[in-house]
Amino acid sequence: MNDEQLTKNYHQMQDVKFNKILIFINSVVPLALLAFDGIRGNLGANPVEYFLRTTGVLTLVFLMITLAVTPLRKVYGWNSLVKFRRMLGLFAFFYGFLHLVTYSIFDKNFNFPAIVSDVWQRPFIAVGMLAFFLLIPLAVTSTNGMIKRLGGKNWAKLHKLTYLISILGVIHFWMIVKSDLKYPFLFAFILAILLGYRIYDKYKPKIVHT
Amino acid sequence: MAKEIKSSEITPENVYLNRRSFMRIAALAGTTFATAGIYKFFNPPPPKEVVTAKIEDVKQPTNFNLEDTPTSFENITTYNNYYEFSTSKGEVARAAQDFVTRPWTVEVGGLVGKPKVFDIDDLLKFEQEERIYRFRCVEGWSMVIPWVGFPLKKILDAVEPTGNAKYVAFETFYGGSRSENPNVKLPEGRNSMQSSYSAGIDLPYVEGLRLDEALHPLTILATGLYGKQMPNQNGAPVRLVVPWKYGFKSIKSIVKIMLTDKEPPTTWNIAAPNEYGFYSxxxxxxxxxxxxxxxxxxxxxxxxxxxxxxxxxxxxVAQLYEGMDLKKYF
Structure with a gap:
């Protein structure tokens, strides 16, 4: 490799590093704004509900962005996006965690039996809880070491759970809304496109070269 | 052969790197700004406080007043369920700000001896009293609200219900929406309501009570809160308040009260019969x-x-439901 090539590689690495910082900062922006509004008492009459709703929606948003990576790579050839997927997925986990913690503390006063009875009695809580617990193994196996230990194929198989998690997440949102299904429908629609693309990609007629 | 580049035309490395960091700072600032913009679009700041006219000569206190500290005026007027305007509780105040509530009449009829149309100004002539009540929403939140109003019994007595009257049916004003009927000509300010489709419930909103519940001294028609006339988002100009029932029973912006012999249909019960009962x-x-x-x-x-x-x-109120299975009649 000559000097020029080395410099180019160096700059590309720098770009990836910079883009990671860029995505990280943008992913933290909603939390920063939420915290800022919270401190100033600008979350409306029911700040707990506001925080709960917003972190829930953000979890879904990050799940959708994570699921958009593969279609964007295949359709537009933006292969470098895969470098940012882990971080996006971990942000989905992070916002989901905040969502669950807020519910546990403020709605249930960390009363474990009350949470269990909620899961038992209210299907929408059970669905959301299941989605979160399925996210845990994915977060745990997101490190390079774990990918190596599992082997790429097994790892990829395990991480297909994201599809199920996203479906459960959208169902959870759909179930809590009383009557205006505009936003749950929007998420369901986006998810249908993202998952539908994968089905299409798998079964589309292959071009056979003779 | 390519034209030779003079060494003076080559961008010096430090300038190149400066340009690079400038681009990065621009990218960082631009995307952060855009993300914040998207967030703010979906999470607009709370609306400004509303100012309504003071109601004169409010009688207080009465027997039913609570010791609890009332919820702040700001919270009462910025956290509302009023699906004709918006399904977002924080948005109702803004969406309802141009709602015109004068002139306004309330038709009272059905199984009565003397049907009557009350003008809102007639209703304000009844002796107004303050009632500080708990208000419990079916969604699991509650407030303490200092209502101003008068017992519903007063106008029911005035129309003289017949012996067959067993229930009271209420209806909220519905201005219709442009999307449903673009040709409809409505008084200014009243035509910005949502369609039934957008609200997710059948409109106009209807509610009902058993006659004995309607005649109970706790049941009031409220014309205001905190000593002032009712803000639009809270159900101006006149609404029902039934403090022992979930909030959705306390129907807003009433235009019609009918006495009937059958249990009247109620909006949330129609929307989800297994979730919201008639009694609630x-x-x-x-x-x-x-x-x-x-x-x-x-x-x-x-x-x-x-x-x-x-x-x-x-x-x-417990004696109203003696012998009833409240799990069945929820």
Whole structure:
């Protein structure tokens, strides 16, 4: 490799590093704004509900962005996006965690039996809880070491759970809304496109070269 | 052969790197700004406080006043369920700000001896009294609201219900929406309501009470709160308040009151019969499929408090339901 090539590689690495910082900062922006509004008492009459709703929606948003990576790579050839997927997925986990913690503390006063009875009695809580617990193994196996230990194929198989998690997440949102299904429908629609693309990609007629 | 580049034309490395960091700072600032913009678009700041006219000569206090500290005026007027305007509680105040409530009449008829149309100004002539009531929403939050109003019994007595009258049916004003009927000509300000489709419930909104519930001294027609005329988002100019039932029973912006012999249809019961019953009495022992009704969050507090049977009005109203299975008639 000559000097020029080395410099180019160096700059590309720098770009990836910079883009990671860029995505990280943008992913933290909603939390920063939420915290800022919270401190100033600008979350409306029911700040707990506001925080709960917003972190829930953000979890879904990050799940959708994570699921958009593969279609964007295949359709537009933006292969470098895969470098940012882990971080996006971990942000989905992070916002989901905040969502669950807020519910546990403020709605249930960390009363474990009350949470269990909620899961038992209210299907929408059970669905959301299941989605979160399925996210845990994915977060745990997101490190390079774990990918190596599992082997790429097994790892990829395990991480297909994201599809199920996203479906459960959208169902959870759909179930809590009383009557205006505009936003749950929007998420369901986006998810249908993202998952539908994968089905299409798998079964589309292959071009056979003779 | 390519034209030779003079060494003076080559961008010096430090300038190149500066340009690079400039681009990065621009990218960082631009995307952060855009993300914040998207967030703010979906989470607009709360609307400004509303100012309504003072109601003169409010009688107070009365027997039913609570010791609890009333919820702030700001919270009462910025956290509303009024699906004709918006399905987002924080948005109702803004969406309802141009709602015109004068002139306004309330038709009272059905199985009565003397049907009558009341003008809102006639209703304001009844002796107005302050009633500080608990208000418990079926969604698991509650407030303490200093209503101004008068017993519903006063106007029911005035129209003289016949012996066949067993129930009272109420209807909210519905201005229709442009999307449903673009040709409809409505008084200015009243035509910005949502379609039934957008609201997700059939409009106009209808509610009902059993006659004995309607005649109960706790049941009032409220014309205001905090000593001032009713803000639009809280159901101007006149609404029902039934403090021992979930909030959705306390129908807003009433235009029609009909006495009937059959249990009248009610909006949320039509939307989800297994979730919202005709009675909808506050009952910590009967859970809603999605919300435990055992506890509630009092607006202004962060934790949860125990929900009281009949919202704390058991002493006054329990006898209305003696012998009834409240799990069945939820």
């Amino acid at each position: 009495n506050v009952n910590p022992k009967v859970a809603h499929p999605r919300w435990s009704q055992a506890t509630e969050r009092r607006i202004g507090e962060l934790g949860q408090r125990e929900t009281l049977m009949f919202n704390g009005y058991a002493e006054e």
